[in-house]
Amino acid sequence: MLAAFVSTPSPEDPLSVLEIGDRPDPEPREGWTTVQVKAVSLNHHDLFSLRGVGLPQERMPMILGTDAAGVDEDGNEVVVSGVVVGTPGWTGDETLDPKRTLFSELHQGTMAERVVVPRRNLLPKPAELTFGEAACLPTAWLTAYRMLFVKSGLRPGQTVLVQGASGGVATALVVLGRAAGLRVWVTGRSEDKRSAALALGADQAFESGARLPERVDGVMETVGEATWSHSVKSLKPGGVIVTSGATTGFNPGAELNRVFFTQLSVIGSTMGTRDELADLIAMCRTTGVRPQIDVELPLGEAREGFARMLEGRTNGKIVFTL
Known part of the structure; x- marks a missing residue:
């Protein structure tokens, strides 16, 4: 075969x-x-x-x-x-x-x-x-679903930053976050990638590492070493980073002073369960997201x-x- x-x-x-x-x-x-x-x-x-x-x-x-x-x-x-x-x-x-x-x-x-x-x-x-x-759905989209709806604790109306706007998990985070009523911001390395994220439903798109207009409630991390410091610095006190991958490397600067002083949460997430996949499939059916x-x-x-x-x-x- x-x-x-x-x-x-x-x-x-x-x-x-x-x-x-x-x-x-x-x-x-x-x-x-x-x-x-x-x-x-x-x-x-x-x-x-x-x-x-x-x-x-x-x-x-x-x-x-x-x-x-x-x-x-x-x-x-x-x-x-x-x-x-x-x-x-x-x-x-x-x-x-x-x-x-x-x-x-x-x-x-x-x-x-x-x-x-x-x-x-x-x-x-x-x-x-x-x-x-x-x-x-079973890998990238399920990973995004678990990050947003099982691990992050974010609520509709809050702001989430998605690092690296164009990958499979990142695009899923944009679509699912928007469908759930989150304000979704993204970063992207090129104007084309940022424009594509906006077309998917992101509220704002920024250059990689750019200073944001305000700090966010949560950051979704799949990039790793290249974006970690920016992710930590972009969070409000008490905010949360959910990380499910590190495509640019596994050795980020720890930024531990910011983590403990502003009481940030760093949460790991890996794919999802069979039941969560069933819920994701149901969400696609009922909301029309694809x-x-x-x-x-x-x-x-x-x-x-x-x-x-x-x-x-x-x-x-x-x-x-x-």
Whole structure:
């Protein structure tokens, strides 16, 4: 079957080890089912995998991809949740399971014509959503949903700053925050990115690192090292930073004096639960909000999508179709 995969890591030149070609069909497993993939979205996790981050050589070759939408063995249109629960009998928030893993870390990923997944990882795809839109929800959009509505404690009418306006999680934060009645400000490196965020519904857009007209109630952080100091300095006393990633590096200046003196909260957030994904899907149905898709490409042309993400040429999600 056609798949996008990695056989050896390259920390410095990830595109050089991206392979697009034939891989064996997945083998059935008890309690799992096979999904015919119709669309899969690209995430920064996939670039990290090409670099070997969290994916040692001994687990390769590994098919990439953490989420998808497609058709199950019974002909149902489904959304594939990317979190695989690793501990038998685990109860409660699956993102807290110390043995949890994403597709493409321990189990073969979703960037292929077919993928086997635990049955509990499937949710019905609403007819209102295209396969491409549905494929954006389980990782990037679910991450944004959890950051805003589970972790932040922000309320409608408050102001939230989204750092890095054009990525998959960032565009989801803009759309979801606006739909929930938050005043959404963004930062972006270029005028095009800032204009695109405004078109999505952001109230104001600023250059990266710019001094804001006033301090904000919360900051949503996925950028890391490049924006951390600005995030801390942009908060009101008692404000909150929710961080779910660090695409520019994991070693920010701590700014601890500001954190304790102004009593800031720094909260980590990782993806979301199956129940939260169900709530996100319901929100999309009832409000009409939809993922911002930058480009859809056939899986055979996935290299172009990876290059766009690596070079920062994105405005929303990159989706591969089959």
